[in-house]
Amino acid sequence: MRKLAGYAAALSMSLYLAVKLIWVTAALLGHGPDNYGTTDWVLLNVVTVVMAMTGIALGLALAQRWGRRLPAMPVIFFSWVGAGFLVPMLPYSVIKGLLGALGVDLGGGADSASAPRGETVFLTIGFAGMAVGLAVALPIYLRERWPRAFLGRVGDGPARSWTLVTMAMVVASGLGLAWFYWALGGTLGLDPAHRDHGDLNGRLLNASSGLWVLLGAWSIWALTRCRLPGFGGGSR
Numbered sequence: 001m002r003k004l005a006g007y008a009a010a011l012s013m014s015l016y017l018a019v020k021l022i023w024v025t026a027a028l029l030g031h032g033p034d035n036y037g038t039t040d041w042v043l044l045n046v047v048t049v050v051m052a053m054t055g056i057a058l059g060l061a062l063a064q065r066w067g068r069r070l071p072a073m074p075v076i077f078f079s080w081v082g083a084g085f086l087v088p089m090l091p092y093s094v095i096k097g098l099l100g101a102l103g104v105d106l107g108g109g110a111d112s113a114s115a116p117r118g119e120t121v122f123l124t125i126g127f128a129g130m131a132v133g134l135a136v137a138l139p140i141y142l143r144e145r146w147p148r149a150f151l152g153r154v155g156d157g158p159a160r161s162w163t164l165v166t167m168a169m170v171v172a173s174g175l176g177l178a179w180f181y182w183a184l185g186g187t188l189g190l191d192p193a194h195r196d197h198g199d200l201n202g203r204l205l206n207a208s209s210g211l212w213v214l215l216g217a218w219s220i221w222a223l224t225r226c227r228l229p230g231f232g233g234g235s236r
Contacts, residue, residue: 005136006063012129017052086131107199179210
């Protein structure tokens with residue numbers, strides 16, 4: 001499963017990379033978008049080309065044996081960044097796709113119409129495939145490379161009370177509640193000139209962000225403050 005998911009992630013991101021390379025080449029040949037200067041468009045897409053190549057390398061590292069011999073810090077950092085950006089978008093993408101298939105108007109479709117449909121499909125497959133690949137391959141890779149880190153049960157050992165961790169949980173919880181407020185249609189705190197969160201697509205994005213940040217805050221609390229029922233005894 002690790003190999004299959006890692007290779008799938010690398011292959012999916014290769015489609016994204018192909019689109020970006022085509023865009024860069026087209027811009028250098030004088031066929032860039034009208035609303036961007038050639039230099040700005042090329043630089044923007046060169047950055048995403050590098051990101052895509054990093055994603056491909058990460059997928060291969062998760063799939064192949066040499067990936068276990070890489071230095072730990074770059075593997076963990078790029079995995080954390082990639083999974084942090086892409087994996088939380090999976091539930092949103094599934095719900096958005098189902099609603100779109102049912103003919104529900106999500107709003108915010110004007111910008112997506114600017115790119116040809118084929119390219120949009122490749123970009124979508126690139127992000128979704130990389131997200132699924134990371135979600136499957138990364139936990140297996142971590143468990144195989146550092147098995148001792150996965151021994152024991154959540155909450156074993158003394159409870160930890162860290163001021164910085166507590167502050168992070170409070171801030172994250174506040175942001176999560178704010179995102180849910182905006183998802184329900186609230187506008188307090190939004191720039192009046194950019195209140196485009198009112199369409200269904202914007203509300204779904206806000207609800208997804210709120211859900212994940214609250215899950216993150218709860219996870220930190222569970223790992224540092226308590227014993228979970230079924231994972232090491234009663235609550236503490």
